[in-house]
Amino acid sequence: MLNKVKSSSYIVSLLFAIAVWCGWLFYTYPGSWAVIQSHWQVSVTMVFGSIIAGATSEGGGAIAFPVFTKVLQIPPADAKVFSLAIQSVGMVAASIAIIMMRIKVLWRVIFWVSLGGGAGLAIGSILLSPLLAADIIRMLFTVMAVSLAFTLIRLSTGLRLNHRAMPEITLRETVILLTVGVIGGMVSGLVGSGIDMLCFSVLVLLFRISESIATPTSVILMAINSVFGVLLQFFIFDGINEQVQAYWLAAVPIVVVGAPLGAYFCSRMHHLHIRYLLIALISIELMTSLWLLTFNASLIIFSISMLVFFLVVMISMSRAQCYARSSEQERV
Numbered sequence: 001m002l003n004k005v006k007s008s009s010y011i012v013s014l015l016f017a018i019a020v021w022c023g024w025l026f027y028t029y030p031g032s033w034a035v036i037q038s039h040w041q042v043s044v045t046m047v048f049g050s051i052i053a054g055a056t057s058e059g060g061g062a063i064a065f066p067v068f069t070k071v072l073q074i075p076p077a078d079a080k081v082f083s084l085a086i087q088s089v090g091m092v093a094a095s096i097a098i099i100m101m102r103i104k105v106l107w108r109v110i111f112w113v114s115l116g117g118g119a120g121l122a123i124g125s126i127l128l129s130p131l132l133a134a135d136i137i138r139m140l141f142t143v144m145a146v147s148l149a150f151t152l153i154r155l156s157t158g159l160r161l162n163h164r165a166m167p168e169i170t171l172r173e174t175v176i177l178l179t180v181g182v183i184g185g186m187v188s189g190l191v192g193s194g195i196d197m198l199c200f201s202v203l204v205l206l207f208r209i210s211e212s213i214a215t216p217t218s219v220i221l222m223a224i225n226s227v228f229g230v231l232l233q234f235f236i237f238d239g240i241n242e243q244v245q246a247y248w249l250a251a252v253p254i255v256v257v258g259a260p261l262g263a264y265f266c267s268r269m270h271h272l273h274i275r276y277l278l279i280a281l282i283s284i285e286l287m288t289s290l291w292l293l294t295f296n297a298s299l300i301i302f303s304i305s306m307l308v309f310f311l312v313v314m315i316s317m318s319r320a321q322c323y324a325r326s327s328e329q330e331r332v
Contacts, residue, residue: 013097013260020089020256028249039250041072046251050090050258051265052281053219065191066285069138070292076137076191077129078244083192084229085240085248090255091223097260098216105217108169109177109203114224116181117188117195121229124189126236132190135293139303141191142289144198147310149282151201152275154318155211162210167323176202188225196222205317208324211275219263 028035036043049063064086068079098105129137167173180202184195196218203214233240240248293299 012100013093016093016096017256017260021253024249024252035246035249036253039247042247042250043254046086046254047258050255051262053087053090053094053255053259053262065141065193066288070288076134078241080190080192081233081240082244082247084188084226084233085244086251086255087193087222087226088230089252090259091219091226093256094259094263095220095223097263098219101263103216104164104213105220106166106203106209106213109166109199109217110221110224112169112174112177113181113184113195113199113221116178117185117221117225118228120182120185120195121189121225122232123182124186125229125232128186129190135299136302137190138293139289139299140187140306141194142285143303143306143310144187144194145282145285146307147314148197148201149279150311150314151205152279154314155204156275163208163323164210164213166207166209176206185225188229192229193222195225201314202317205314206320206323215274216263
């Protein structure tokens with residue numbers, strides 16, 4: 001039975017990849033190779049980004065956004081739109097693989113966080129994005145990543161007995177999940193990802209959900225958020241400009257294969273290896289931000305304030321005992 005499930009997942013993922021590849025070839029022919037050749041840096045970036053997206057709680061935009069804005073000097077607004085657009089393909093491909101492999105996810109969490117995420121994404125894209133400077137937005141992503149690193153480091157210390165499912169979702173849990181969605185959606189509306197990282201942190205720190213369940217849950221959540229972000233871009237804004245479309249076309253044939261591979265690797269890799277990989281990537285992200293960004297007084301104040309805010313929230317959640325298993329409470 002298990003072999004049949006795996007075979008079906010491989011077939012469906014392969015068919016989806018073939019369908020996307022055929023559509024891509026039809027649209028770009030006869031200059032298909034030229035599309036990748038012209039923007040090979042984007043293609044190479046998304047080789048790593050797509051695998052990370054499928055295997056971890058970070059979306060592909062978590063790799064694309066810092067590389068685009070710091071290395072390739074692409075404006076944050078374009079990097080954000082690209083992140084959402086490419087995740088709407090890669091994360092959907094990874095989600096299909098997760099569902100077909102029957103990996104356990106928390107659908108009620110996905111529903112409530114997605115509901116709040118839609119509102120938050122609209123707030124971030126429409127209201128906040130025009131008001132914030134480019135370096136502020138770049139640093140906001142770094143702060144979010146560092147807070148995720150704290151979550152991962154916290155999981156590596158001490159004994160934690162994890163749940164395999166959410167407790168009963170009452171009004172309190174619903175409010176928490178909606179709030180996570182709104183805040184995460186606002187961040188995603190600014191940098192193209194973030195709701196997945198924030199939801200993962202809340203699930204594992206506050207609700208004590210196992211990483212093996214929180215990770216695929218965050219992948220599907222980011223897929224839904226990305227699709228909504230692209231629809232928002234088309235129906236509320238002026239669509240996707242030609243430059244971002246060119247980047248997207250250079251990455252599509254990569255991510256449709258890389259993201260399902262990442263989901264497969266996630267099901268095979270030890271959770272500690274995934275955790276250490278993420279911490280290493282976030283460390284690089286932090287160092288490049290400190291090295292490449294020009295820090296003035298307002299950026300320093302913003303960065304410190306947001307970092308303190310997120311860390312206080314993370315520490316408070318990790319110390320909360322309301323959702324801890326009774327045997328864990330006895331050891332604290």
